[in-house]
Amino acid sequence: EIVLTQSPATLSLSPGERATLSCRASQSVGSYLAWFQQKPGQAPRLLIYDASNRATGIPARFSGSGSGTDFTLTISSLEPEDFAVYYCQHRRDWPPAFGGGAKVEI
Amino acid sequence: QAQLVESGGGVVQPGRSLRLSCAASGFTFSSFGMHWVRQAPGKGLEWVAVIWNDGSNTYYADSVKGRFTISRDNSKYTLFLQMNSLGVEDTAVYYCVGETTVKGMDVWGQGTTVTVSS
Numbered sequence: 001e002i003v004l005t006q007s008p009a010t011l012s013l014s015p016g017e018r019a020t021l022s023c024r025a026s027q028s029v030g031s032y033l034a035w036f037q038q039k040p041g042q043a044p045r046l047l048i049y050d051a052s053n054r055a056t057g058i059p060a061r062f063s064g065s066g067s068g069t070d071f072t073l074t075i076s077s078l079e080p081e082d083f084a085v086y087y088c089q090h091r092r093d094w095p096p097a098f099g100g101g102a103k104v105e106i
Numbered sequence: 107q108a109q110l111v112e113s114g115g116g117v118v119q120p121g122r123s124l125r126l127s128c129a130a131s132g133f134t135f136s137s138f139g140m141h142w143v144r145q146a147p148g149k150g151l152e153w154v155a156v157i158w159n160d161g162s163n164t165y166y167a168d169s170v171k172g173r174f175t176i177s178r179d180n181s182k183y184t185l186f187l188q189m190n191s192l193g194v195e196d197t198a199v200y201y202c203v204g205e206t207t208v209k210g211m212d213v214w215g216q217g218t219t220v221t222v223s224s
Contacts, residue, residue, distance in 0.1 A: 034210050036151075043201055043214040044151065055209060087151055091210050094165045096141075098151040 002026055004088050004099035011104045019075040021102045023088035028068045032092040035064055035073045038101075039084045047086075048073065078104070108133040108213045110185075110202045115218030120193055128185040128202030128215055136160070136180040138213070139205040142187045144198035145217075154200070155187065169195075192222045 003026040013019055023033065031051040036044040046055040048064035051071060061076040075082055083106050088099040114126040126142070142154040155166045155176040164176050175188040185202055200220055204213035 032210075036211075038151075043216055045214070046209065046212050049209045049212075053209075055212065089151075089211065091205075094156075095153050095167055096156070097153060098143075101150045 001095065002029060002090055002092060002097060004090060004097055006086075006088060006099035006102045009100070009102060011102060012106070013078055013104065014106065015078050015080055017078050019073075019078055019082070019104055021073040021086055021104075023066075023071040023073070023099050025069045025071075025090060025092075029090040029092035031067050032090055033064075033066065033071045034089045034091070035062075036087045036089065037082075037084050038087065044087065075104075108204065110204060110213055110215035112200065112202050112215045112218035115200065115220045117221045117223060118192055119224055120222055122192055123188070123190045124192060124220060126187040126189070126200055126202075126218060126220070128187075130183040130185065130204065133204070133213070135178075135183040137206070139207075140176075140178060140185045141203040141205060141211065142174075142176060142185075143201045143203050143211075144196075144220075145201070146195075146198045149198075152198070156205075157185070189220070192220075194222050196220060197222045 005024045007022045033051045035048040038044040052064045063074045085103045109131045111129045141156045157164045157176045173191045177186045199217040201217045202215040203211045
């Protein structure tokens, strides 16, 4: 079973700053890594699939990189609506696990 | 526009059963693998179960194996989760999620809340 570890758990930043979130897999997931954003009281929303592909309607300030076991989600310049919790998730095999989440707070 | 709407949540006593439904619209349901993902209060996301687009295969998290059953009716664009022998640890918001081979978990419902309490 592949385990995903996200770091840091909390990131305290200001609007306009750059956010860098990390996700490490316990074994290779290839490029089968996605990132989701979740705001309070809302369902998660797909941001990035297959490590680096933005989902439909996702702004260009969101970018993903990495392969194998180390992945990064970068938000180039934080907008007020970007303060939320972010999850990585793999679909390399079963079960398709999620990371523990990372909160980006003001 | 693709949409998933869950229903069937509520308050149930430990040991009892509950059946969740998820109504799909705006996309070709039979082309999507479907998952249930849950989130306990204040916690992260936990994958629960998946069923392939044609219903030919299912997989379950160890935490629900033998107690939960995922199924679908492609003619009615509906996904189900039969939950038996519920415990307090099953208290969570349950999300219905549609997956494509290209983008993965691309379509999410708004969730339905299940509370297991005596």
